[in-house]
Amino acid sequence: MATMKQVAERAGVSTSTVSHVINNTRAVSEDVRQRVLAVIDEMRYIPSAVARSLKNDKTHTIGVSVPDNTDPAIAELLRGIEDAAFAAGYTIMLCNGYDDPQRQAAHLRGLIERRIDGLVLVAGSARDELAPLLAGQRVPVVLADHDVAADLDLIGLDHEATGYAATRHLLELGHKRIACLAGPARHPATRERLAGCRRALDEAGLGLDPACVAHVAPDCQGGHEGARRLLALDRAPTALFACSDLMALGALRAAQEAGLRVPEDLSVVGACGLEMAAFSTPRLSTVTQPIYQMGHALTALLLQRIRGEQPPRRRERLRGQLVVRDSSARPPVRRLLAAAS
Amino acid sequence: MATMKQVAERAGVSTSTVSHVINNTRAVSEDVRQRVLAVIDEMRYIPSAVARSLKNDKTHTIGVSVPDNTDPAIAELLRGIEDAAFAAGYTIMLCNGYDDPQRQAAHLRGLIERRIDGLVLVAGSARDELAPLLAGQRVPVVLADHDVAADLDLIGLDHEATGYAATRHLLELGHKRIACLAGPARHPATRERLAGCRRALDEAGLGLDPACVAHVAPDCQGGHEGARRLLALDRAPTALFACSDLMALGALRAAQEAGLRVPEDLSVVGACGLEMAAFSTPRLSTVTQPIYQMGHALTALLLQRIRGEQPPRRRERLRGQLVVRDSSARPPVRRLLAAAS
DNA sequence: CTGTTAGCGCCTTCAA
DNA sequence: TTGAAGGCGCTAACAG
Numbered sequence: 020m021a022t023m024k025q026v027a028e029r030a031g032v033s034t035s036t037v038s039h040v041i042n043n044t045r046a047v048s049e050d051v052r053q054r055v056l057a058v059i060d061e062m063r064y065i066p067s068a069v070a071r072s073l074k075n076d077k078t079h080t081i082g083v084s085v086p087d088n089t090d091p092a093i094a095e096l097l098r099g100i101e102d103a104a105f106a107a108g109y110t111i112m113l114c115n116g117y118d119d120p121q122r123q124a125a126h127l128r129g130l131i132e133r134r135i136d137g138l139v140l141v142a143g144s145a146r147d148e149l150a151p152l153l154a155g156q157r158v159p160v161v162l163a164d165h166d167v168a169a170d171l172d173l174i175g176l177d178h179e180a181t182g183y184a185a186t187r188h189l190l191e192l193g194h195k196r197i198a199c200l201a202g203p204a205r206h207p208a209t210r211e212r213l214a215g216c217r218r219a220l221d222e223a224g225l226g227l228d229p230a231c232v233a234h235v236a237p238d239c240q241g242g243h244e245g246a247r248r249l250l251a252l253d254r255a256p257t258a259l260f261a262c263s264d265l266m267a268l269g270a271l272r273a274a275q276e277a278g279l280r281v282p283e284d285l286s287v288v289g290a291c292g293l294e295m296a297a298f299s300t301p302r303l304s305t306v307t308q309p310i311y312q313m314g315h316a317l318t319a320l321l322l323q324r325i326r327g328e329q330p331p332r333r334r335e336r337l338r339g340q341l342v343v344r345d346s347s348a349r350p351p352v353r354r355l356l357a358a359a360s
Numbered sequence: 361m362a363t364m365k366q367v368a369e370r371a372g373v374s375t376s377t378v379s380h381v382i383n384n385t386r387a388v389s390e391d392v393r394q395r396v397l398a399v400i401d402e403m404r405y406i407p408s409a410v411a412r413s414l415k416n417d418k419t420h421t422i423g424v425s426v427p428d429n430t431d432p433a434i435a436e437l438l439r440g441i442e443d444a445a446f447a448a449g450y451t452i453m454l455c456n457g458y459d460d461p462q463r464q465a466a467h468l469r470g471l472i473e474r475r476i477d478g479l480v481l482v483a484g485s486a487r488d489e490l491a492p493l494l495a496g497q498r499v500p501v502v503l504a505d506h507d508v509a510a511d512l513d514l515i516g517l518d519h520e521a522t523g524y525a526a527t528r529h530l531l532e533l534g535h536k537r538i539a540c541l542a543g544p545a546r547h548p549a550t551r552e553r554l555a556g557c558r559r560a561l562d563e564a565g566l567g568l569d570p571a572c573v574a575h576v577a578p579d580c581q582g583g584h585e586g587a588r589r590l591l592a593l594d595r596a597p598t599a600l601f602a603c604s605d606l607m608a609l610g611a612l613r614a615a616q617e618a619g620l621r622v623p624e625d626l627s628v629v630g631a632c633g634l635e636m637a638a639f640s641t642p643r644l645s646t647v648t649q650p651i652y653q654m655g656h657a658l659t660a661l662l663l664q665r666i667r668g669e670q671p672p673r674r675r676e677r678l679r680g681q682l683v684v685r686d687s688s689a690r691p692p693v694r695r696l697l698a699a700a701s
Numbered sequence: 702c703t704g705t706t707a708g709c710g711c712c713t714t715c716a717a
Numbered sequence: 718t719t720g721a722a723g724g725c726g727c728t729a730a731c732a733g
Contacts, residue, residue, distance in 0.1 A: 034704090035705080065469065068470075068473040069414050070414055071726080072709090073410050094429055097429055098456065101454065112453055113424075113452045129449075133409045134410050154404075157361070272639040275641050294579060300613060302613070378711095385713090387718065410710080413725090415710085
């Protein structure tokens, strides 16, 4: 791989001249510039960002640590991050933690070794392991959704509001017996959505029956299992709030298998706004989440910090929007009467 | 950020000694080693991979260029790549090309500047722009699925076999009028699946009616539109082979809206093996694809090349497997008769 | 307008 | 068992 020195020799100039034509960093006579450019082209010279980084103490690379890029929500976040980063000339280093603190810590260390300019962290459940690593270095860090430390920027989703909105919707349709299909209890997002659900129920004077909460894996499979369990309850719910669309899709299937029609016998509301949730049968009512924007905003903020600007500490949670489609409707009359009696 | 020099000073030794305790690269007396280690810990020293890279001409980083990480198949591939890379101590640099040659070329250049040790390339439709860049450098490159140059390793999917298997399945059920919901015609994968479909049809003496092929965007939306078009045909098909599960899901919805029951009135077979395709209503019959394995194998191969081993040029296409679920069945009798008349 | 030089942080002979 | 020194490829004073 050609080096600047070789280019300089071949063009009969000094390396600094080559450097300056490349970076437009000082006046160079036109004929020299042309000659240098020609040699660069001829030798297919591409400057080494690693040498540059060593000199400038900047890599123009940002680390992104996520639990699992296979989760559609994470994939969308990643896209928002990558778009913003690319527009600013930055490249992404991607790490999947799989909620494994060991692995996450190892990844983080690798990123720091590689001297990333900044980090977008979706901490998952493992906060404690990362704190010491982060503390020692002064790498700008922004948090996506999962909180880790109060003195870091955080842009997340307002899960409580999401849970509340979904549940209110069900309540307004007339449902009295509402169950919640929740993700793993250790995930804060799940807990918050559940809290929002509970608040709506409390306000309606109904309360959330602990038996009506199923904690399962946050995917179709999990949603399927959880819904099956909930639908087998003695006083089965007439409506389900699933904390994610994937789980909701699993629930739709469980309802189908139980011989229940959605929405006639059972209403289901999800949360996330996946594209395919608009194409399920029935089309899923859901609370969309501005995930792409979250990734984009997060990255824009991180880049500000990297540039040394000192925007005020940002801590906010974006709100989604209820989209009513075909999976939610008024409760069946019989059940309604039964519940009222 | 602490440097090795600072550590050396604080520990009262030379930098070379520090280097050697870090890398276990020559004998160091136990007390010195302990002292150095203590200082490292105290100063939270983390060695700089960029300096190391400059010296060793290795970054332990591999670039990954994909069309769009939001596509579930790509996300899965990415996961396979990341897993294999992480296990070997490598980190991923992710780039989304969005099928935009300009952007892809810019990304590739960025990766080369950063001196990635190797590249996993999902070329999308833009091959020509990348060739010159690749040619100049001698970065090991492995191709995922999309072919670009014959002298590069390629591990892909056997799309032809996939199309064939799906169509055979439909044929064996007794369908005579089979349509194909295809992705953009410029995607080789689409063309190959279509070719497999055509071969099966030809073998059965039926042939593929051009009117029965709809080229649409490879997502739910596209599948929905395409299916609507196909189902509105004069002699509507009794079965649909969708070149991806996402499109198949969209087709399920279109059928529903057209008042057709799946599989009683219409059979649908997808391809990919998404988790959620097992939870749709009805559950989708599909041809699964070993995408994770593809990513894993590709990366293992790339790492071999990076290490300088010279495994024989590899060119292969992995086969998926037909999974029959609930979206495919024998054609409706009336239509069968109509088609036969 | 152009060249010389000193390092960025690390590894690695070569000496001691 | 340890240290000194040169150099990886590049940038940025500092001279000329």
